[in-house]
Amino acid sequence: MIKAPNIILVGPMGAGKTTIGRLLSQSMGKEFYDLDKVIEDNAGADIPWIFEREGEDGFRKRETQALLSMTQSAESDCVVATGGGIVMREENRDILRKNSLVVYLYASVAQQLYRTSKSTHRPLLQTGDPKVILKKLFEVRDPLYKEVATLIIETDARHPRTVANKVLSAIKRHLNTESTVS
Secondary structure, three states: OOOOOEEEEEOOOOOOHHHHHHHHHHHHOOEEEEHHHHHHHHHOOOHHHHHHHHHHHHHHHHHHHHHHHHHHOOOOOEEEEOOOOHHHOHHHHHHHHOOEEEEEEEOOHHHHHHHHOOOOOOHHHOOOOHHHHHHHHHHHHHHHHHHHOOEEEEOOOOOHHHHHHHHHHHHHHHHHHHHHHO
16 A cells, blocks of 8 residues: 555546546545536536536536545545546646646547547537547646646547556655655
């Protein structure tokens, strides 16, 4: 078991945050939470419904509340997979930088397109050309992911277990480096 702060995974849709988060939590003996699932459970409705009724801004407010409660909980010792747009609000970026180790799971636009091509549960991809949408989202969000990231791990064309092991090794190295500096 690794003694580490909360591990929060950020990155674009299709980067594998939920899959890798589950694998990481098992390896680290931490609880796993998918922030989108937490939001759905709290709202009693799925994300497409929330987007339809409250718009993206309403969803983002719910996202901020869920992130804050996850990171401020006294017994908080978990791995959290966030939604791709978590970094769009400055308030969320501030929360992410405090008391958490943030891992940016980098995925190219081509990989995102491949991994999301069959999904009907992604409101932002339901109108227009998904490739154009993903490219625009990447241009805006990539610098923001990098801004909050403690570690950046590339996920393209790698098996989830391989990526999870790579993340685990990077976390161990980071924590060892930090403890020798402190």
